[in-house]
């Protein structure tokens with residue numbers, strides 16, 4: 001890739017990510033050259049900018065670069081005195097041709113960060129991880145295909161890339177092809193359009209390991225499914241490993257031909273479960289370790305990671321994004337990461353991932369916990385056995401929902417808002433005096449937020 005091409009790419013990036021982001025993050029970096037192994041090297045003025053660009057725009061850059069130069073597989077950001085440093089020439093063979101845009105590109109680039117080393121294993125993903133590890137060894141094909149599925153951002157792509165990296169290291173003799181189902185379709189359509197179906201078939205039938213990400217994409221696309229089916233069969237017949245990912249199990253993908261569905265089910269089907277608190281905390285801790293190397297002086301208060309693991313339970317991508325933003329912000333403003341800074345900086349993320357807990361849910365859980373009937377919890381009786389749990393429930397409604405005091409009062413048998421206020425105050429006092437009440441509340445809060 002030439003400097004001119006990088007210039008043109010910068011213009012494109014500016015319109016994709018917006019003028020401001022472009023000026024802050026992309027403009028200061030400089031394309032240096034391409035190292036052996038397809039590593040595109042960029043000079044960056046500071047480590048911070050390098051890691052921010054890598055985290056936030058790495059995928060985009062890699063995708064754009066690999067369209068210009070199919071050899072590019074990874075990015076490297078190095079701190080350099082940018083005024084003094086001459087651009088590194090591309091090593092021999094110097095004139096590696098830039099493929100014309102209509103060339104059938106082989107696979108999609110792999111993300112250098114998605115390795116087994118950086119994948120945190122916990123209960124929800126241990127099976128998927130073990131299966132991926134086994135395939136990554138490149139031994140005898142025992143289950144074919146390996147079908148990985150799970151919700152958004154739970155690590156399917158990460159595991160697939162990790163398998164590919166592992167195979168590249170241990171079995172460089174194998175021809176490994178990774179791409180998304182969408183890319184499979186585009187390549188198929190392109191081959192049809194250019195009357196190059198023979199090339200297409202040859203390309204896909206000559207691989208040793210085929211990985212297709214997000215296969216649900218081909219549902220309802222008849223001719224792509226047909227071609228995928230033939231590719232699949234040809235490879236399985238030759239005992240070549242296939243790895244597939246999807247956002248749901250094969251029998252839940254609508255508009256998928258039955259013969260494909262049963263093919264997909266014929267190997268090992270494993271799912272990545274939604275993350276639990278421990279896994280989220282583990283992922284945050286491992287990310288922080290990387291940040292610590294870059295920003296040794298940045299102070300992180302106790303309890304922040306626990307808070308984030310507790311509050312952001314949507315998916316790992318959101319969790320990672322939150323942490324990146326927090327570190328970026330703290331180092332830009334040169335302040336320690338305190339709880340206050342965290343809540344300020346991530347207020348939108350925290351609000352969006354708040355699970356909406358309803359008043360009914362709280363009432364039901366509290367009634368269950370104190371072994372009383374829901375009607376007694378809400379009803380008019382003022383005996384202590386009902387009144388205390390009622391106050392606890394009101395307190396939790398105030399803490400865990402955005403409902404106003406009058407609204408809470410209405411939902412507790414039409415009580416006045418001053419009654420609710422009194423109840424909430426009473427529990428606040430009791431929490432510090434009565435450890436039983438404090439424990440009850442903690443237990444209920446956990447159960448409701450789980």
Ligand SMILES: Nc1ncnc2c1ncn2[C@@H]1O[C@H](COP(=O)(O)OP(=O)(O)OP(=O)(O)O)[C@@H](O)[C@H]1O
Pocket residue numbers: 114118119120121125150151152153154155156157158159214247283316317320
């Ligand atoms: N167990 C884990 N350990 C470390 N990082 C993880 C883990 N699970 C997910 N991630 C990270 O979360 C992000 C999202 O993961 P990934 O892209 O693999 O999700 P996905 O399941 O393919 O999602 P999608 O359905 O959107 O394609 C990535 O940055 C990945 O590195």
